[in-house]
Amino acid sequence: xxxxxxxxxxxxxxxxxxxxxxxxxxxxxxxxxxxxxxxxxxxxxxxxxxxxxxxxxxxxxxxxxxxxxxxxxxxxxxxxxxxxxxxxxxxxxxxxxxxxxxxxxxxxxxxxxxxxxxxxxxxxxxxxxxxxxxxxxxxxxxxxxxxxxxxxxxxxxxxxxxxxxxxxxxxxxxxxxxxxxxxxxxxxxxxxxxxxxxxxxxxxxxxxxxxxxxxxxxxxxxxxxxxxxxxxxxxxxxxxxxxxxxxxxxxxxxxxxxxxxxxxxxxxxxxxxxxxxxxxxxxxxxxxxxxxxxxxxxxxxxxxxxxxxxxxx
Amino acid sequence: xxxxxxxxxxxxxxxxxxxxxxxxxxxxxxxxxxxxxxxxxxxxxxxxxxxxxxxxxxxxxxxxxxxxxxxxxxxxxxxxxxxxxxxxxxxxxxxxxxxxxxxxxxxxxxxxxxxxxxxxxxxxxxxxxxxxxxxxxxxxxxxxxxxxxxxxxxxxxxxxxxxxxxxxxxxxxxxxxxxxxxxxxxxxxxxxxxxxxxxxxxxxxxxxxxxxxxxxxxxxxxxxxxxxxxxxxxxxxxxxxxxxxxxxxxxxxxxxxxxxxxxxxxxxxxxxxxxxxxxxxxxxxxxxxxxxxxxxxxxxxxx
Numbered sequence: 333x334x335x336x337x338x339x340x341x342x343x344x345x346x347x348x349x350x351x352x353x354x355x356x357x358x359x360x361x362x363x364x365x366x367x368x369x370x371x372x373x374x375x376x377x378x379x380x381x382x383x384x385x386x387x388x389x390x391x392x393x394x395x396x397x398x399x400x401x402x403x404x405x406x407x408x409x410x411x412x413x414x415x416x417x418x419x420x421x422x423x424x425x426x427x428x429x430x431x432x433x434x435x436x437x438x439x440x441x442x443x444x445x446x447x448x449x450x451x452x453x454x455x456x457x458x459x460x461x462x463x464x465x466x467x468x469x470x471x472x473x474x475x476x477x478x479x480x481x482x483x484x485x486x487x488x489x490x491x492x493x494x495x496x497x498x499x500x501x502x503x504x505x506x507x508x509x510x511x512x513x514x515x516x517x518x519x520x521x522x523x524x525x526x527x528x529x530x531x532x533x534x535x536x537x538x539x540x541x542x543x544x545x546x547x548x549x550x551x552x553x554x555x556x557x558x559x560x561x562x563x564x565x566x567x568x569x570x571x572x573x574x575x576x577x578x579x580x581x582x583x584x585x586x587x588x589x590x591x592x593x594x595x596x597x598x599x600x601x602x603x604x605x606x607x608x609x610x611x612x613x614x615x616x617x618x619x620x621x622x623x624x625x626x627x628x629x630x631x632x633x634x635x636x637x638x639x640x641x642x643x644x645x
Numbered sequence: 646x647x648x649x650x651x652x653x654x655x656x657x658x659x660x661x662x663x664x665x666x667x668x669x670x671x672x673x674x675x676x677x678x679x680x681x682x683x684x685x686x687x688x689x690x691x692x693x694x695x696x697x698x699x700x701x702x703x704x705x706x707x708x709x710x711x712x713x714x715x716x717x718x719x720x721x722x723x724x725x726x727x728x729x730x731x732x733x734x735x736x737x738x739x740x741x742x743x744x745x746x747x748x749x750x751x752x753x754x755x756x757x758x759x760x761x762x763x764x765x766x767x768x769x770x771x772x773x774x775x776x777x778x779x780x781x782x783x784x785x786x787x788x789x790x791x792x793x794x795x796x797x798x799x800x801x802x803x804x805x806x807x808x809x810x811x812x813x814x815x816x817x818x819x820x821x822x823x824x825x826x827x828x829x830x831x832x833x834x835x836x837x838x839x840x841x842x843x844x845x846x847x848x849x850x851x852x853x854x855x856x857x858x859x860x861x862x863x864x865x866x867x868x869x870x871x872x873x874x875x876x877x878x879x880x881x882x883x884x885x886x887x888x889x890x891x892x893x894x895x896x897x898x899x900x901x902x903x904x905x906x907x908x909x910x911x912x913x914x915x916x917x918x919x920x921x922x923x924x925x926x927x928x929x930x931x932x933x934x935x936x937x938x939x940x941x942x943x944x945x946x947x948x
Contacts, residue, residue, distance in 0.1 A: 350786025358798055469934065473927035475878045477885060477901065478919040485912055496909070584793030588882050591905075602794075603886045606801045614801050622790045629789075 333637070340633060344626050351622045352404070355615050356397050359389070383413060409616035414608045419616040422601060429499045430597035433520065433589065434582050436513045441521040441528060442575065448525070449532025449571075450559055453540060464529055471526025476585045480519035480592035487515060497594040520589045524578050531574040535567035542566070568639035576632035583621045682939045688931030695925050699745040710739040710895045732907060740895040741917050747807060747896035748877045748925060754811040755876035756869040759818040764865065766819065767826020768853060771834065781827070784820040792817040796879055800888040810889050814876045825868055829861050863940040870933030874926045881922055897922045 367384035368375070375383075383389075388396045403410070409419035452464035488496040494515050500508040539545065540563055548562045590599035598617055605613035679686040770780045787795065792814075799813035833839055833856065842852050883889030884898025885905075892899055897918035904914030 346782055347785050347789055350783055351789055354786060354790070355798065358802060469927070469930055473874070473930045474923045475881060475919075475926070477882070478923055481908060481912070481915050481919065485908075489909060580791040583791040584882075587793065587797070588885065591886055602797065603888075606797060606886070606888045609801060611801070614798060618790060618794050618798055621794055625791060626789045 337634060340630060344630055347626055348623065351626075352401060352619065353397070355618050355622075356400055357393075358615075359611065360393060386411075386413065404619070409619070410612035412605075412610050412613050414605075414610040414613075419612050422613060423598065423616060423620060426596060426598050426601045428501060428597075429595045430586055430590070430599060432499075432502060432509065433513060433516055433586055433595065433597065434579075436510070437517040437521045437524065437582055438575075438579075440517050441524040444521075445525040445528035446532050446564075446571065448529040449534075450536055450564060452529070452533040453536030454555075454559055456537060461533075464533065468526040468530045471522045471529075474522065476519055476522065476588050477592050479522050480516065480589055483515045483519055484593065499593075499595045499597070516589045516593045516595060519592070520582060520585045523581050523585065527574060527578050527581070528571065532567065532571050535570045536563055539563045539567045565639065569636055572632055572635065572639065576629045579625055579628050583625060678939075682935045684931040685935030685939065688928045688933075688935060691924060691928035692932060695745055695921075695928065696749060698742055699749050702739075702742045702746065708736045708739045710735065710743040711893065732903070737900065737914055737917055740900050741897065741921055743895045744897040744900060744918060745921065745925070747890055747894060748880060748922065750807060751811055751814065751880040752873040752877040752925075752929065755814045755818060756873035758811065758815040759822050759872050759876075760865055760869045762815065763819050763822025764826050764861065766823040767861075768830060768857070770823060770827040771830025771857075772849065772853070777827075780823070784823055787817075787820045788824075792875075793879055793882060796883060797886075797888055800883055805889060805891040807890055807894065810880055810883060811876075813883075814879050817879070818872050818876065822865075822868060822872070825864060826861055829864055830857055833857055833860055867933055867937045867940060870929055870936060874929040874933065877922065877926055877929070 367380050367389055388399070400410075407420060409423070411418055412422060415422065448464050448467075452461040455461050484496055487493050495512050498512060500512045502509045536559075545558060545562060548558050553562070586597065587599035587602055589595070590597045591603055594600075598620075601613065602617050604610075605617070679689075766780060766784075770777045790798075795817040796813040799816060800809065803809045803813070836856075839852065839856050842856055847855075880889055880896065881898035881901070884896050885902045887902060889898055890896040892903070900918040901915050904911065904918075908915045
């Protein structure tokens, strides 16, 4: 088991190295002079030269890459071209809203989607099943900002149940914090719920046909025990895998959701950085998000033994 | 409904052996196919409708989508401006209709480009052993960057144009297609008929052309529709946050981005493009689900 964990952790190193190499070389892949592109149309030659030097574009590629990786390993993501603040500090200031949004969405989505999928599989072919499947198709089709604006329009503007926009820090209490996150989380969770519900239904359908389910039924176990204890536990591995893969959707969606609901998080930071072509910030945020994504999927890989003791490393 | 499109039950009721006839003799031809897979019919119809809107936009009672009319600013939907006007007085109806062009162009463009390039990479990966591990490690790396972020990063460094948007989204989609094709190739290589072809001395290019490619067609078609759907959403997102199609071109993402500042008082500027985008994506997804069910009946029972 321990050897497996070490192996699995080591296997993420080449993946992160490729992510780093890609994020770094973006600057060089881009057509034209990157310094001129970042500086924008109104830049003077002096501005361009300053950016060229601050990004180290005047030195060889591999040397720059080595230095860059070395600094990142020490926790230094560079300095923003626009604000001249360290990128790590800018990220630290913005991370709470994004983290809150993603955690609330994740919990909400799992709590809603898994029972949905279970019921759909149990009542296979019924109107409930068809409703769940129709919802899944809609969830994949209606983009996050569309859901966001619709929710904000009806539940915030018309009915006044929730705040229209903004974010309240967790330190000001759970209630206000949560009230501000309800609508963004539902908007962001749409695709995610569709994805989890669909895979839950598919795996449950397969598991419910197994012999041990018939045995459980024969020995008189209750419907709920069979569904949630016998079946769901055996269906857990694919479901948990998809929950992990879907985190990518949450990260991408957070960028948009934060724009719709004016949440001052990492997504807003990314959007602002793009509009200002503040490249160190863009690099830092993408590296961080990719790292989180790889880490989440690593933890999920390692969690398989919890759900299925037959999996031994 | 005319007699040719009558459902099978109706046909069965008129014959002496109702049920057996209905089950054993499904209606043949294209219409029968659509009837067995209603999602293909509905999705295909809606998508064709959108294609028609894109092509015939200038003749559908539209005005110049970029014409400014400061006097006519932020008018609510009316007989003169069906979807109202935006803060520069431009006609939202015309802009939304012309926006169909950008969305479909990006959706189809990315679906085709990502399929072709992904097919090539997947084939190389599946046939050239030493290249496989290198290519797949690179794809693993690319896949651990959430695709919207990857597209954003690429767009951040290029000047916005429809071509660059297509390129950026294509690069973000390639890893998934390559993995799919590689998986299909690896499983096909174990098939007896491929062994037989190799044993009888068929050259590799011929094997690929005759035995491998035709079998990747079905999963690729399904995958391409899903890529098309997600590319249209990604384009709208990119334009919405200001990193996509240049603002001068009316695209649904751009219209929504411009309507954002006013959405609490003039929600229609955001909602009309939003409805068009959702319906188009829904159409493509329905088409994809239908194709999946019809091309791979085994999968249809499960998912």
